[in-house]
Structure formats: structure tokens, C-alpha cells
Amino acid sequence: MPTTLADEERRAAIADRLDETGGSERWRDWRWQLRHAIRDIPTFEALLGVRFSAHERGRLDATLARFPLSITPYYLSLIDAKDYANDPVFLQAFPRASELEVMPGDMADPLAEDKDSPVAGITHRYPDRVLFQVSNVCSMYCRHCTRKRKVGDRDFIPGRDALKEGLDYIRGTPVVRDVLLSGGDPLMLADGYLDWILSELDAIPHVEIVRIGTRMPVVLPYRITDELVAMLRRHHPLWVNTHFNHPREITASSRRALARLADAGIPLGNQTVLLAGVNDCPRIMRRLVHRLVQNRVRPYYLYQCDMSEGLSHFRTPVGKGMEIIESLIGHTSGLAVPTYVIDAPGGGGKIPVMPQYLISWNTNKVVLRNFEGVITTYKEPDQYRPVFCNRNCEECRLSLRLEGAEEYQALGIERLLADHDDAVSLVPAGNERLGRRSGNGAGEADPAEAGEAEDVPGEG
């Protein structure tokens, strides 16, 4: 999709209107884009040549008072003004009165990120990795943001002292081998500041990889400058995950940004959120994943829309996501198929939900179906000799060759499957039935039978 003359002209018109002193010359300057982000309805109307009724304006103003608006001139220029009401960019960027409708079940912090936070800025949910919020700001406010409660709260970038707390936590927590920089958008930080954070992380021996989650290639691709990329490439192994939701977002500028990152050896992934009216269509998704892999971006996750307050108009049934995944697996390259996940309310983390391909089985055969509807069988081996695993890897014929004694604790379902552990079930804490059985207060489950008390419903 090369940039057409009409695109160029539309951009120039927007640029000059925002900045009479030569906006179109500065269009590709990301700081200019930030300074001229559109934050109010009249500017939006003037730039797109649209007009909202007084009634609509009233409703929009009420929405903006709660959830502010910010859109980069670049991202705004992608909107098709002739059919803006159905435009995927408009729908992701422009407020709607329905954001104020809080539905039963909606939550301010559905993922309980604030609860799983040992120190400010860190969410430590999974055993070996943490989310580190290094920025409170974004160049554009996605209307579907899961952290909507925080959007526009206080636009600030945490100072070094604030971030030191998070860095100290990571330094003092040797199980953390993977750090995800998130926000806000980490690429809102100046190059030098980000360089400092990445250097601090590089110096922590147990941090094996760092990932940056950013929407800049989508909403402000000019942020991906040669200088930024030259800095990032000094911090390998570094991964970048971005957030394209619609094939229309893949423009000549965003493709250049992705190419720069990929040329610097940075593996690129993409996380898409399934959004009603934007991308809830198998054909749109197929086009999107194809455009992504063409640009060396691996579709990583397809997210079911979270139950955050103000997002109900974006939510689709899980069945829609299933239909989309069903239309991808087998039909197209395996590496173009993302994992469809629901981020569990209450902080359970991402749960993959994929179509079922295993139809049945006995001890001899499994019955499978493929994407075409072919039903087939796989015969189990007659010879397989199970090895009892006591986690003594030194004496195992499979030569893992551990360096030193690595402690390894099986967790959750993995623990139920482990030979060396005699847990037979997982029972929620406070299970009444087991409380009655032991007779000494609620939730005192017999450890031999109960394994571990894990799930704590209502905690979240």
C-alpha cells in the first residue's frame, strides 16, 4: 500500500491547519506529532470536516470529562472522513457516549494488576516474569484501553527514583528472567532515559530477556528513528511487541518503522484486541495477520476484550474469536496464527482458548479432526516405556546437563501431572466441604488429598 498523492495532500492539509508555521515540513518529527496531538472535539471536527449535533456534543463532552481524548495527527490522517462512523481508526480513537455505561460485571481493574503489585510499577503475576510500567503516558489514547481507569490520570513519566524501586525489586528477585516494559507506552521516554533503564536491566544477571510493549509503530511510526533503533540494538536480547488491530493501520510509514526494528535484529510480535465493529471478522483478521508476517511481525496474541469499565460496546462473544481462529488454523501459515487468550478477571493471567481438535481417544488411538473436517486417527506407540521422574536430572538418561542444582517447583496443573509429587487435586482455599471434614475450621484441607489450596475466588 504505497502512499498516494491524495494521502500526502490530506496530511499536508492537516499539518498546516495544526501548525501554520510549516507543519507539513515537520510532519515526520515525532515530537511535533506529540505537541500537536488532538485533544478536543472542535479541532477534531475542523480537521476532518465533520460536525456533531449539539446533543452529540453534550454526550461527547461528558465522556471526555471521564476518559480524555488524544490522537496523533498521523493516526487521525488515517481516518476516512467520508465514512468516519464506521472507520476502524476513528472507532479506536474517538470517544463514544457508551463508554460511560457501566454494565453489570464491568470492573475498574479487571486484571487485578494493582493487587499483584509488590512495588509501584511492577505487576508480578507469573512465576518467572514481570510487567514493569515505566511510562504513564501514551501518544494516543486507545478507547479500548484495559487500563482505562488510569488514562490521562496524571500525564507524567516516572523519575529515576520511582523506577529504582521497580529495578530493585527485579534485582532482588532472582526468579525473574523476563521483564516486560509496558505503560503507558515505553517509547514515550526519551532515548537516553530508556537507554538507562535497559542498561540497568542488562546488568542484572538473572534477567535473560527484555520485551517492550508499544503502540508507536501503529499510532506514531516516526518515533522509530534511526537513533532510537541504534540504541535499542545495543540491548539484545530485546523483543518488541506492538498492537495492530486492523489491516488499514499498516501504512507505508508503519512498514518503514517495522523494517527498521526488524533490521536491527529485534524480533517483532503483535497483540491484537478483538473489538466489535473494528475487527470482529475472519476476513479482516486474515488480511491483518498476512500483512503482519509480510512485515516480519509474528502475530502473538489475539485478546478477548477485557471487562474494564467503559469497554462493553467493544466486547464480542468468545464465539467470535473462536470462529476467527477456526478460519486461520490450517487455512494459512502456522506462523500467522496468534494464540487466542482471555485475560482472567481477578488476576488469573492469560488463558488460551483455542478450538478443539482432539475428538476422542482410548489407550490405543486418538481421534482428531482437521480444519477441513477430515476425521483421522493417530495410533499410540506400543513401545513407550514411561520413566518415573523423581526430578533427579543428574541420573536421568535424558541429558539435560544442569549447571549446578537448579531448584524447580512444579506448580498448578503441572504439579498434578508430576510423578514425584503426591498431590492429587487442587482445592480452592476455604472449601466448605473439606472444612467440615477436618472439623477444625474452614478451609483446613487434608494436604495429602487436597494438594494445595490455590484458587481464591473473590480475592480479585
Ligand SMILES: *Cc1c(COP(=O)(O)O)cnc(C)c1O
Ligand atoms: C501478559 C502479561 C505478561 C506476559 O505474558 P506472556 O504470556 O509471557 O506474554 C506478564 N505479566 C503480566 C502481568 C501480563 O499481563
